[in-house]
Amino acid sequence: MIQEVQPAKLLKGTITPPPDKSISHRSAMFAAISDEVSVISNYSAAADPQSTLSCIKQLGVKVDQTQDKVTVHGVGREGFRIPEKPLDCGNSGTTMRLLGGIVAGAGISCELIGDESLSSRTMKRIIDPLSALGCKIKGKNGDFAPLMVSRNDGLRGMRFPLPIASAQLKSAILLAGLFSEDSVEVIEHVLSRDHTERLLNLKSEAYGTGKIVRSSRADLIPSQNYTIPGDFSAAAFWLVAGTIHNDSSLLLKNTGLNPSRIAALNILAEMGASITTENPRMEGKEPVADLRIEPAELTAIDLNPALIPNCIDELPILMVAMCFAEGTSTVMGAEELRHKETDRLSAMAEILSLSGAVVELAKDGITIHGNKDFIPLAADFPSYHDHRMAMAAAVLATKSRKTSTVKDAECTAISYPAFWHHLKQISR
Numbered sequence: 307m308i309q310e311v312q313p314a315k316l317l318k319g320t321i322t323p324p325p326d327k328s329i330s331h332r333s334a335m336f337a338a339i340s341d342e343v344s345v346i347s348n349y350s351a352a353a354d355p356q357s358t359l360s361c362i363k364q365l366g367v368k369v370d371q372t373q374d375k376v377t378v379h380g381v382g383r384e385g386f387r388i389p390e391k392p393l394d395c396g397n398s399g400t401t402m403r404l405l406g407g408i409v410a411g412a413g414i415s416c417e418l419i420g421d422e423s424l425s426s427r428t429m430k431r432i433i434d435p436l437s438a439l440g441c442k443i444k445g446k447n448g449d450f451a452p453l454m455v456s457r458n459d460g461l462r463g464m465r466f467p468l469p470i471a472s473a474q475l476k477s478a479i480l481l482a483g484l485f486s487e488d489s490v491e492v493i494e495h496v497l498s499r500d501h502t503e504r505l506l507n508l509k510s511e512a513y514g515t516g517k518i519v520r521s522s523r524a525d526l527i528p529s530q531n532y533t534i535p536g537d538f539s540a541a542a543f544w545l546v547a548g549t550i551h552n553d554s555s556l557l558l559k560n561t562g563l564n565p566s567r568i569a570a571l572n573i574l575a576e577m578g579a580s581i582t583t584e585n586p587r588m589e590g591k592e593p594v595a596d597l598r599i600e601p602a603e604l605t606a607i608d609l610n611p612a613l614i615p616n617c618i619d620e621l622p623i624l625m626v627a628m629c630f631a632e633g634t635s636t637v638m639g640a641e642e643l644r645h646k647e648t649d650r651l652s653a654m655a656e657i658l659s660l661s662g663a664v665v666e667l668a669k670d671g672i673t674i675h676g677n678k679d680f681i682p683l684a685a686d687f688p689s690y691h692d693h694r695m696a697m698a699a700a701v702l703a704t705k706s707r708k709t710s711t712v713k714d715a716e717c718t719a720i721s722y723p724a725f726w727h728h729l730k731q732i733s734r
């Protein structure tokens with residue numbers, strides 16, 4: 307689908323961002339291996355979390371879905387059946403890596419497959435540590451999916467210092483660890499999102515500049531009865547859109563504000579954005595609030611590389627903000643962006659250049675020469691079938707003087723099915 311994006315004079319209104327994708331995946335997987343029945347409210351209707359649901363169903367877990375409520379009849383750690391067909395993770399790296407950790411730990415013979423994008427993303431980062439634990443898991447194409455998992459002869463306790471700051475990797479190891487008699491420990495020097503630890507009550511303690519987290523068979527797997535908060539990574543598109551359009555006024559309801567996810571809030575504040583938090587509260591184990599965004603003039607920033615794991619999914623839209631920030635901004639130490647649904651560094655350099663922005667691409671980052679009066683050229687933007695590229699291009703295009711298009715725009719349904727509808731609703 308080719309989506310037209312009209313210029314907007316301003317953006318006004320109230321939006322409830324879609325349910326958090328990371329928490330949706332985890333709630334369904336953890337509910338599946340708990341011994342109880344879990345009722346998860348506000349479960350994401352987006353394609354990725356739906357892939358997780360269809361995979362757990364194939365593993366013999368009964369799932370009832372009504373509107374946004376999902377009831378998962380947990381089968382316990384030992385309850386999975388061997389699936390008849392490959393588990394299709396679609397476009398979802400979180401499904402393949404986290405569920406990969408669970409089925410490999412449980413020793414369930416199965417195959418995990420994904421779409422073209424997922425099949426081209428390295429799985430070596432989970433295959434190596436899971437194999438070291440004693441799991442039987444290998445890629446059919448070397449380091450890439452399809453992944454073949456088979457019965458193991460028991461796991462051994464181990465300590466893993468994480469070589470990259472990745473919540474998917476950390477979670478894959480800890481989830482396999484739930485099947486080990488001896489403790490499996492993960493050391494994070496740079497903290498990544500901590501939803502797995504929170505939702506499973508895993509024990510952790512400070513370790514140098516980071517922390518150590520442990521899991522083992524002794525950990526009880528709690529039922530997952532809660533309401534999923536709105537997705538901060540989806541909200542981030544509106545944080546930037548509402549900031550760069552003069553006379554705008556946006557309110558984002560019910561947005562998840564887990565401290566390990568919201569570096570973009572502090573980065574935008576440092577650039578001069580005016581975003582206020584209202585009605586802060588806890589939703590289950592996750593902090594939530596409403597966010598009010600007023601327009602603001604932005605100034606350039608040299609993004610601190612240490613913050614990258616806490617704004618990894620927001621970097622594309624932060625790059626859009628940098629085009630409208632006076633001065634030269636840099637994002638360095640962001641090589642991980644090359645390993646997402648597409649190579650997001652190259653893709654963003656292409657999208658920003660098409661709009662007339664002056665950017666320089668580096669191996670691990672990008673330099674953006676911004677201008678507070680920047681008016682993007684209208685363009686036919688590619689999305690690379692990547693939801694976050696499509697949404698970043700759309701926000702950029704709203705600031706142009708003419709109509710733009712975004713190609714393969716249906717890919718926003720991976721994380722945000724109502725994105726185009728919401729954009730239309732708030733555009734004036």
Ligand code: S3P
Nearest residue numbers: 328400471472473474475618619
């Ligand atoms: C996710 C972790 C991040 C993030 C992805 C979701 C998760 O990936 O980019 O969208 O839910 O654990 P990495 O672990 O590869 O950094």
